Amino acid sequence: MTNLNNTDNLGSDIPVPEVVIQRLPLYVRVLMQFSSAGEKVISSEQLGTRLQMTPAQIRKDLSYFGRFGKQGRGYDVAMLERQLREILGLDRMWNAAVVGMGRLGRAVVSYPGFAPEGFKISAVFDTSNAIVGKTFSDLRVQSISQLTESVKELDIKIGIVTVPINHAQEVIDALVEAGIKSILNYAPLSPQVPEGVTVRGIDPVLSLQSMTYYIR
Amino acid sequence: MTNLNNTDNLGSDIPVPEVVIQRLPLYVRVLMQFSSAGEKVISSEQLGTRLQMTPAQIRKDLSYFGRFGKQGRGYDVAMLERQLREILGLDRMWNAAVVGMGRLGRAVVSYPGFAPEGFKISAVFDTSNAIVGKTFSDLRVQSISQLTESVKELDIKIGIVTVPINHAQEVIDALVEAGIKSILNYAPLSPQVPEGVTVRGIDPVLSLQSMTYYIR
DNA sequence: GTTTGTGAAGGATTTCACAGCA
DNA sequence: TGCTGTGAAATCCTTCACAAAC
Numbered sequence: 450m451t452n453l454n455n456t457d458n459l460g461s462d463i464p465v466p467e468v469v470i471q472r473l474p475l476y477v478r479v480l481m482q483f484s485s486a487g488e489k490v491i492s493s494e495q496l497g498t499r500l501q502m503t504p505a506q507i508r509k510d511l512s513y514f515g516r517f518g519k520q521g522r523g524y525d526v527a528m529l530e531r532q533l534r535e536i537l538g539l540d541r542m543w544n545a546a547v548v549g550m551g552r553l554g555r556a557v558v559s560y561p562g563f564a565p566e567g568f569k570i571s572a573v574f575d576t577s578n579a580i581v582g583k584t585f586s587d588l589r590v591q592s593i594s595q596l597t598e599s600v601k602e603l604d605i606k607i608g609i610v611t612v613p614i615n616h617a618q619e620v621i622d623a624l625v626e627a628g629i630k631s632i633l634n635y636a637p638l639s640p641q642v643p644e645g646v647t648v649r650g651i652d653p654v655l656s657l658q659s660m661t662y663y664i665r
Numbered sequence: 666m667t668n669l670n671n672t673d674n675l676g677s678d679i680p681v682p683e684v685v686i687q688r689l690p691l692y693v694r695v696l697m698q699f700s701s702a703g704e705k706v707i708s709s710e711q712l713g714t715r716l717q718m719t720p721a722q723i724r725k726d727l728s729y730f731g732r733f734g735k736q737g738r739g740y741d742v743a744m745l746e747r748q749l750r751e752i753l754g755l756d757r758m759w760n761a762a763v764v765g766m767g768r769l770g771r772a773v774v775s776y777p778g779f780a781p782e783g784f785k786i787s788a789v790f791d792t793s794n795a796i797v798g799k800t801f802s803d804l805r806v807q808s809i810s811q812l813t814e815s816v817k818e819l820d821i822k823i824g825i826v827t828v829p830i831n832h833a834q835e836v837i838d839a840l841v842e843a844g845i846k847s848i849l850n851y852a853p854l855s856p857q858v859p860e861g862v863t864v865r866g867i868d869p870v871l872s873l874q875s876m877t878y879y880i881r
Numbered sequence: 882g883t884t885t886g887t888g889a890a891g892g893a894t895t896t897c898a899c900a901g902c903a
Numbered sequence: 904t905g906c907t908g909t910g911a912a913a914t915c916c917t918t919c920a921c922a923a924a925c
Contacts (some may be wrong), residue, residue, distance in 0.1 A: 509908085523906065639694075654690075655694075685916090733885095
């Protein structure tokens with residue numbers, strides 16, 4: 450746990466804080482905006498203004514991974530975007546499976562925002578026999594019993610959980626069992642997962658419930 | 666009734682850390698589960714197991730607001746839930762407005778998870794004249810020019826943004842202008858908002874983009 | 882015996898501030 | 904001159920550990 454060599458982050462294997470990793474996609478997004486606005490160069494100041502954070506934090510975050518800027522000038526927009534995408538693993542396509550083909554699952558598979566960012570929904574599943582066999586967005590709904598096989602065959606690395614809360618934990622267990630390490634969970638519960646599995650929750654009610662505290 | 670004082674170690678009103686506030690709804694959720702399972706008492710250990718966090722953190726979080734437990738026993742489930750709801754402002758109903766009645770907005774207004782938690786969508790808006798006047802889930806779509814008036818009239822405290830990215834900032838500006846202090850933003854951008862306005866983003870792509878870092 | 886509440890310690894993250902380079 | 908990269912300082916957050924309460 451104790452880290453001795455802190456004179457040089459580069460090339461050493463200090464784990465990068467998770468908060469930092471979660472901010473990198475924000476930087477990528479702003480870089481895309483600047484890029485399509487024709488800007489070639491961006492400063493940490495400009496990035497900070499867009500994201501409402503301090504320039505120092507942005508520079509510090511980037512320094513975990515290398516030296517991307519030029520003093521007196523800033524960062525090359527295209528180059529920094531490319532580097533960050535590579536760091537995050539966004540320079541390739543990822544196959545995802547959606548489990549739960551109710552209303553929410555169907556909304557997710559037809560959401561047009563995933564594909565342009567390299568996330569392809571390659572298979573869909575459901576626990577109910579009433580839905581298995583139907584087709585949505587050109588994807589035939591499979592039984593959850595076929596999960597492990599499909600995950601292997603289609604090189605699926607991401608699971609998206611859109612089942613009702615009462616089935617969510619068992620579905621997550623099945624995904625973990627099938628070797629999935631990254632889960633996007635739309636069910637309103639905090640699932641139990643083993644070490645090494647990352648879960649991110651999409652939970653609008655939780656978000657609302659913490660905002661009301663600040664309304665005075 | 667509720668003791669809203671901080672611990673007295675530093676004398677006066679340190680604001681409660683935002684991370685703490687964001688965890689309170691998680692506690693409420695587990696308390697509901699325990700309650701409907703017939704459990705009367707819960708320990709910080711049990712809460713921690715459910716949420717995959719340490720008992721000490723839970724006790725510390727709660728200590729910002731008062732002393733709710735009994736040594737040697739734990740917390741009264743019903744009482745703690747009631748107290749936390751009061752602290753968060755969840756002991757009342759909140760009116761919300763949805764702006765953007767495209768596919769996503771229609772999914773949001775018909776989502777059955779908000780009402781049981783006390784969030785009522787009381788008005789819906791759109792920027793496009795092609796949609797204004799139509800009705801979804803018994804709500805007639807209004808022009809955004811009527812926002813300020815409706816917010817006042819219907820006591821709307823929460824704005825939910827479901828417009829496409831190119832209209833999102835202007836819609837958020839309009840909500841802020843109308844006096845809204847809490848915004849749930851489904852558009853994939855980091856909006857600029859003044860101090861005192863809370864924004865929470867619902868952004869599945871961002872979540873995926875930070876998870877891929879950990880897939881090795 | 883059990884479990885809370887909490888100062889104090891420890892760790893993590895952010896910000897400062899400035900040397901160094903374009 | 905302008906802006907990055909980064910040690911050091913400051914701040915924030917979590918965990919420890921134990922007295923007090925039941």
